Amino acid sequence: MPFQGLILKQSFRGIRVLSRLVGMFSGKGDKPPIPVKQAVLAVVDKVVSVTPASKTSLPSVMRREAMLGRDRKVAGYTFMLRRELEGKPQQTDALPALQKLRDETLLVNLLRMDITRLLGQRFAFIPVAPATLFNPLINGWPETGTVWVLALDTQVLVDASLLERMSDLKARGGRFAAQAEDMVRPECQAVLQLVDYVLMDVSGEDIPAITSIMAAVTRIATGKQFVASDVQTLEAFHMCHKLQFAFFTGPFITRRETLDNPALGPSRAKVLDLMNRVRTGAEQPVLAAQFRHDPALSVRLLRYVNSPGMGLLNKIGGIEQALMVMGQDKLYRWLTMILFTGGQTHELDQAVLENALTRGRMAEQLAGRALFAKARDEIFVAGLFSLLDVVMGMPMEKVLSQISLPAEITEAILSQRGPYAPYLALAIACEQDDQSSIDGLAKQIGREVDEINAAHMEALLWAQQVSEV
Numbered sequence: 001m002p003f004q005g006l007i008l009k010q011s012f013r014g015i016r017v018l019s020r021l022v023g024m025f026s027g028k029g030d031k032p033p034i035p036v037k038q039a040v041l042a043v044v045d046k047v048v049s050v051t052p053a054s055k056t057s058l059p060s061v062m063r064r065e066a067m068l069g070r071d072r073k074v075a076g077y078t079f080m081l082r083r084e085l086e087g088k089p090q091q092t093d094a095l096p097a098l099q100k101l102r103d104e105t106l107l108v109n110l111l112r113m114d115i116t117r118l119l120g121q122r123f124a125f126i127p128v129a130p131a132t133l134f135n136p137l138i139n140g141w142p143e144t145g146t147v148w149v150l151a152l153d154t155q156v157l158v159d160a161s162l163l164e165r166m167s168d169l170k171a172r173g174g175r176f177a178a179q180a181e182d183m184v185r186p187e188c189q190a191v192l193q194l195v196d197y198v199l200m201d202v203s204g205e206d207i208p209a210i211t212s213i214m215a216a217v218t219r220i221a222t223g224k225q226f227v228a229s230d231v232q233t234l235e236a237f238h239m240c241h242k243l244q245f246a247f248f249t250g251p252f253i254t255r256r257e258t259l260d261n262p263a264l265g266p267s268r269a270k271v272l273d274l275m276n277r278v279r280t281g282a283e284q285p286v287l288a289a290q291f292r293h294d295p296a297l298s299v300r301l302l303r304y305v306n307s308p309g310m311g312l313l314n315k316i317g318g319i320e321q322a323l324m325v326m327g328q329d330k331l332y333r334w335l336t337m338i339l340f341t342g343g344q345t346h347e348l349d350q351a352v353l354e355n356a357l358t359r360g361r362m363a364e365q366l367a368g369r370a371l372f373a374k375a376r377d378e379i380f381v382a383g384l385f386s387l388l389d390v391v392m393g394m395p396m397e398k399v400l401s402q403i404s405l406p407a408e409i410t411e412a413i414l415s416q417r418g419p420y421a422p423y424l425a426l427a428i429a430c431e432q433d434d435q436s437s438i439d440g441l442a443k444q445i446g447r448e449v450d451e452i453n454a455a456h457m458e459a460l461l462w463a464q465q466v467s468e469v
Contacts (some may be wrong), residue, residue: 061438061452062109063430068248072347074354075247076123081106103132112450113457119145121464130156133165143173152182158191166194184216192221202240203230253351254390268339270294272402275335278328279404288320329377336384340391349391357463359383362427365455366447379420382409383427430456
């Protein structure tokens with residue numbers, strides 16, 4: 001369908017530029033999630049209406065998994081469906097139709113989330129069956145940042161048409177990935193020549209087996225980048241890093257491994273003291289005096305308040321003036337973020353910060369219709385604090401005992417109860433595979449699938465910008 005593909009491509013280009021945030025902590029979270037661009041929705045509806053599978057595709061809350069680069073920062077995400085399609089057929093001849101339905105559901109959801117806003121800043125690894133590469137939705141897909149992860153099971157026919165289609169998409173700037181185990185099969189070795197990334201499950205941490213497969217792949221085709229998937233621990237990450245993997249995914253990013261090795265440090269202690277003073281209503285001169293005792297923190301405050309995202313016309317040069325511009329609510333949020341990167345730092349702090357910012361922003365957005373601004377601010381803080389134990393290396397109870405917090409925040413984090421709990425739980429569930437919880441939580445807060453996905457994408461974009469300031 002070249003005409004529809006052309007329309008889709010032009011529409012993508014028309015909305016590619018995302019306006020800069022005016023004040024990253026300016027209270028825009030007081031509003032419901034930014035709606036998906038109507039132009040994109042109209043084009044998606046027009047294109048998918050011509051494909052039979054789209055008529056039965058099901059809405060699904062998307063799951064994401066962060067992918068780190070060798071610099072230990074978030075480089076991209078793998079996006080997956082969050083629900084099993086109902087009525088899964090058992091007959092072998094129905095499986096291709098089911099896969100087609102699943103893939104189209106994934107693509108339509110990503111388009112409705114307006115994924116083009118993320119591409120360029122982050123990679124998007126999107127798992128599909130090879131046959132899906134011929135779907136009309138692929139024709140106008142944005143090339144930059146997209147990596148098609150091909151599922152090459154033994155039922156897939158690798159023929160000239162597939163190789164030609166891959167070559168055509170690569171010529172437009174598309175990239176491909178596939179599992180290493182599939183790539184070494186003789187019938188798939190022609191595909192390996194066109195693949196850019198080779199995925200390897202390293203959960204077994206079997207170094208001889210891992211190195212053997214990497215060597216086998218390299219003998220067939222050189223220049224491929226390896227992706228370590230299902231990395232369980234920080235130790236496993238170090239192992240894969242030494243083996244020259246290019247990217248890393250798995251639970252190691254937010255795993256609570258070092259709770260017996262507190263990483264508070266003097267700088268974090270100063271930040272906690274400032275947070276408690278802000279929470280109890282300390283006057284600006286008192287706060288300014290505390291900042292002057294910590295030159296490094298003062299520099300970070302001035303750098304932040306003068307960043308483009310704050311939208312100020314004139315530069316701020318004094319601490320008291322910066323505090324006046326920030327206001328107590330923004331200052332408290334900023335100090336919370338500083339806890340992730342102050343004091344004795346952890347090598348994954350930046351990645352954990354981006355994840356925590358996404359949690360907080362998404363929870364805040366989801367609460368936009370139901371709660372007042374003060375409560376939404378506190379939900380954001382709850383999302384950030386939900387990973388503080390990871391970066392500070394101590395039990396969450398001990399972390400929270402050092403901070404003066406409203407009971408609702410503490411209750412949501414420690415016992416998953418209270419008015420803030422369902423919003424935080426739903427944001428966390430989008431990082432995990434627990435569809436039953438998502439269904440129940442979505443009903444509890446009165447949100448539809450498209451709203452949740454839109455809030456998810458907006459939170460990813462916002463967190464990526466904020467964490468780099």
